[in-house]
Amino acid sequence: MRIDVLTLFPRMFEGPMGESIIGKARDKELLEINVSNFRDFSDNKHHTVDDYPYGGGAGMLLKVQPIYDNIKAIEAETPDTKKRVILLDPAGKKFDQELAEEFSQEEHLVFICGHYEGYDERIRTLVTDEVSLGDYVLTGGELGAMVMIDATVRLLPEVLGNETSAQTDSHSTGLLEHPQYTRPAEFKGMAVPEVLLNGNHKLIETWRLKESLRRTYTRRPDMLEKFPLTPEMVKLLAAVKKETAAENDTEN
Template identity: 65%
Template sequence: MKIDVVTLFPEMFDGPLGHSIVSRAIDKGLVEVNRVNFRQFGKGKHQVVDDTPYGGGAGMLLKPDPLFEAMESIETRERETKKRVILMDPAGKPFNQAMAEDFSKEEHLVFLCGHYEGYDERIRSLVTDEVSLGDYVLTGGELAAMVMIDASVRLLPSALGNASSAETDSHSSGLLEHPHYTRPAEYKGMKVPDVLMSGNHAKIDEWRHRESLKRTFFRRPDMLEKRELTQQEKQWITEFETENSDEESLF
């Protein structure tokens, strides 16, 4: 996979790209990340990349020409690859695990990171996807791009030490991830569930499935609205509702 990040602040990516899973993926040759500072395509002595909006209004807008020229430089370098161009935009489609999985299958991703008040509208003609990290506004698109790169790169084959880790992550299965425990078996009076030390893998899988469903039911019930529940899952949810009702009756 190849990734290009078009940004005014390429140095912001040094930390996220230089550590942990993304760094190891780069070292293994699984992904190549290039940073393109589009200020180099700005005009005049000060390499201006922004200007006031036509019609008036607060803030400054990114001019179209520096970003178009930055994209042309990438196209010149990587003519043969099919590119998915992702615009960081608070008005875009919310980023989620399914999108990360989709991105991880692409040959070449290009992240456009804006700054200031926004973009000249013509910049949108360059992009294939407009994506938001959430319902809030950041100073620039860099932090959002870092999150999306991390979430996508970790899904590349061999990026994780254990391939099954990504499969059991929260959201990958449509449920939140089940609780985890490690040694010691008891700490400050808190014990590891007996089933996890039983060696019965079928029972362990069942416990993990039930706990994933339970955590999702109580913390993110909205996720279950999209899920086609099995009979077993429906039975467990009935049990959760009973448990919750019993707890409420104590107060």
């Protein structure tokens, strides 16, 4: 996969894009990341990239020309790749695991990181997606792009050491992940559930499924509204609800 980032602050990407999973993916040549400063593409002698909005209003808008020319330079360099061009925008679609999985199937992603008050509307004609990290406003799109890149890259084949890790992550399965434990079996009076120590894989899988349902029900019940429950899950969830109600009655 190739990723291009258009930003006014390329140095922000130097650390995060070279460490951990992303750094390993680049070392394995599974991933190429290029960060460009679209100020370098400004045709203004002062290299300005923003201007006042027509009709008046607060703040400055990013001009279309530098971003347009930056994208055209990328297209000229990689004419044979199909590109997904993503505009980081608070008004865009909210980023989630499903979109990360969608992005991971692409061969070439281009992220445009905004700044100032907003964009010249004509910039939107250059993109395929307008995406927001969440319902809040950041100073610029750089941090949002880093999060989206990280969530996407870890889903690429061969990037994670264990190929099943990404498949069983919270949100990838549609449920939150079950509790997990490692050695020691007991620590300061806190013990690992006995079912995980007995070697009965069928019981372990049932326990994990039930605890995954429990965690989703108690923390993110909205996720269950659209999740296709199997008959086994329906039975386990009913038990979880009964146990949770009993615990709440005891506490009260």
